Each structure stands twice: as C-alpha cells, then as structure tokens.
Amino acid sequence: MSSSASQEKPKGKTPKPLQFKLDKHKIDLKEEQIFLDELNNETPIDPRKPILEAKNLKKVYQSGGGDLVILENLSLELKPGRSLAILGASGSGKSTLLHLLGGLDKPSGGQVLSRGRDIARLSEPILARWRAREVGFVFQYHYLLPEFEALENVAMPALLAGFSPKEAQDLAWPLLERVGLAQRRDHRPGALSGGERQRVALARALVLSPKILLADEPTGNLDAQNANLVNDLIGELVEEKKMSAVVVTHNIELARKMGDRRELAKGRLWPGQER
Numbered sequence: 659m660s661s662s663a664s665q666e667k668p669k670g671k672t673p674k675p676l677q678f679k680l681d682k683h684k685i686d687l688k689e690e691q692i693f694l695d696e697l698n699n700e701t702p703i704d705p706r707k708p709i710l711e712a713k714n715l716k717k718v719y720q721s722g723g724g725d726l727v728i729l730e731n732l733s734l735e736l737k738p739g740r741s742l743a744i745l746g747a748s749g750s751g752k753s754t755l756l757h758l759l760g761g762l763d764k765p766s767g768g769q770v771l772s773r774g775r776d777i778a779r780l781s782e783p784i785l786a787r788w789r790a791r792e793v794g795f796v797f798q799y800h801y802l803l804p805e806f807e808a809l810e811n812v813a814m815p816a817l818l819a820g821f822s823p824k825e826a827q828d829l830a831w832p833l834l835e836r837v838g839l840a841q842r843r844d845h846r847p848g849a850l851s852g853g854e855r856q857r858v859a860l861a862r863a864l865v866l867s868p869k870i871l872l873a874d875e876p877t878g879n880l881d882a883q884n885a886n887l888v889n890d891l892i893g894e895l896v897e898e899k900k901m902s903a904v905v906v907t908h909n910i911e912l913a914r915k916m917g918d919r920r921e922l923a924k925g926r927l928w929p930g931q932e933r
C-alpha cells in the first residue's frame with residue numbers, strides 16, 4: 659500500500675477495527691511482573707508444590723535424514739529440597755533435558771514450569787533473571803574465565819547481578835572456603851588442577867544461593883580421587899543449602915547421594931535401577 663493510499667479516508671464502509679495481536683506464546687505482562695516480584699522478594703516456595711516441573715516435554719532436532727526425536731512425553735516433578743540423579747547412555751538426551759530444565763533451550767512441545775510458570779513463555783530478560791537468581795549450573799567443563807582469579811570467578815555471577823564488588827566478594831569468599839580453596843583465592847584457573855577448577859565452578863554456581871542446582875556430568879572429566887571429592891561436596895552442599903537438584907551423572911557414587919534416581923531412555927525417564 660502506498661503512503662497516499664493509507665492516508666485516504668475510507669469511503670462508504672467502516673474500516674476494520676484495529677487488532678492487537680498479542681503473541682500467544684508470551685506470558686501476560688502482569689503475570690510476568692508478579693513472577694519477577696516473587697524472584698526479587700525471594701517469596702518462599704510452597705514446599706508442597708514442585709519447584710521445577712516438566713510436563714510432556716518433547717524435543718525434536720531437525721537433521722538431514724529427517725526429524726530426530728530426542729525427548730518425548732517426558733514428565734518429572736522436583737519438589738523443594740529433593741534431589742534427582744539422571745543416568746542414561748551417551749546420546750540418550752540427558753544434556754538436552756538439563757538445558758530445557760534450565761531454560762537454556764526451548765522445548766518442541768510440552769512445558770517446563772517453575773513456580774507454576776511456563777519458563778518458555780517468559781521474556782528473555784525475565785528468564786535470564788530467573789536463571790541467575792534461582793538456578794545454579796555446573797557442567798562437565800568448568801567454563802571459568804581464565805583471566806580472573808578463583809575468588810573473582812566465584813564472585814562473577816553476583817557482580818553481573820548488580821552486587822557491588824565488596825558485596826560480591828563477601829558472598830563468594832565463604833563458598834570458596836567451603837570448597838576447600840581458601841588458599842587458592844588469587845590463583846587463575848590455569849594454575850589450578852582439574853578438580854580444583856571444578857570446585858571453583860561449584861562455588862560459583864552457588865554464589866547467589868540458587869534454589870535449584872542443575873549439574874551435567876560434573877565429575878565426568880575428573881580422575882577417581884578428585885571425582886570423589888567433588889561428589890562429596892555436591893552431596894553435602896545440596897543438603898546443607900536445602901537445594902533441589904537434578905544431577906546427570908555416570909558416577910554411581912554421586913547418583914547414590916541424590917534422593918532419587920531415574921534412567922533416561924527412549925525419550926523418557928524410567929525408574930532407576932537400584933545398584
């Protein structure tokens with residue numbers, strides 16, 4: 659339509675009323691504000707309701723050879739303070755599931771709910787806020803920033819969340835001590851062993867006191883002795899901090915430290931084999 663045409667007054671018939679097409683995939687703004695207020699005020703979680711819930715999750719990747727269905731009809735409920743280990747063969751979709759639970763990726767179908775809200779429908783800034791305040795991630799690789807010292811790495815999420823350097827350091831220090839690395843506060847990741855790096859990464863994940871810990875093979879890169887140390891720390895910290903946790907692991911010792919175990923296979927979770 660040319661600009662002159664758009665300025666012509668409609669003759670004869672009434673113009674069509676304007677339609678504001680609200681994106682049905684986005685959560686209502688008011689609802690989103692309530693969610694944000696809950697996060698900011700740290701509104702206590704109802705202990706009877708799941709803190710994290712997956713409902714009929716589906717994840718499909720497109721590939722040259724057709725659709726690749728990784729997760730289908732997967733449901734799970736994590737109540738506050740409960741922990742779950744997820745076992746499963748390589749390629750069964752464990753990382754995919756953890757990414758969906760942490761809002762790092764969006765499902766092809768179904769929902770991930772936190773505080774009863776579908777996190778896929780949150781706007782990106784609010785989702786980022788939820789992740790920063792409520793979820794701690796630990797991956798197989800530490801992802802520490804090489805040019806920063808151990809204490810700075812632990813403090814980083816607090817700095818990014820708007821705490822002053824002093825406040826961020828005050829939050830980080832007791833955690834670095836807790837993971838046994840007080841002596842290493844000014845060491846950069848390059849000067850730390852694999853096990854030490856992973857302990858720094860664990861401390862960093864906890865610096866904003868997340869209610870949910872999501873860990874993806876956190877000891878997968880470590881030798882047995884260091885894996886044991888990190889396993890013990892994860893088990894103890896989940897309990898001490900009363901966190902809810904979903905831990906993907908091949909390590910039976912770590913799986914045993916979680917309250918519950920499930921096996922991911924054929925796109926779904928199955929009762930874990932008691933070993």
Ligand SMILES: Nc1ncnc2c1ncn2[C@@H]1O[C@H](COP(=O)(O)OP(=O)(O)O)[C@@H](O)[C@H]1O
Nearest residue numbers: 719720728746747748749750751752753754755
């Ligand atoms: N971004 C992607 N695009 C296409 N396929 C993917 C993608 N990410 C993962 N996959 C495939 O999905 C399957 C599950 O991967 P993943 O969740 O990493 O498994 P696990 O963590 O259990 O080893 C694998 O076959 C993998 O190749």
Ligand SMILES: [Mg+2]
Nearest residue numbers: 752753754874
């Ligand atoms: Mg994986």
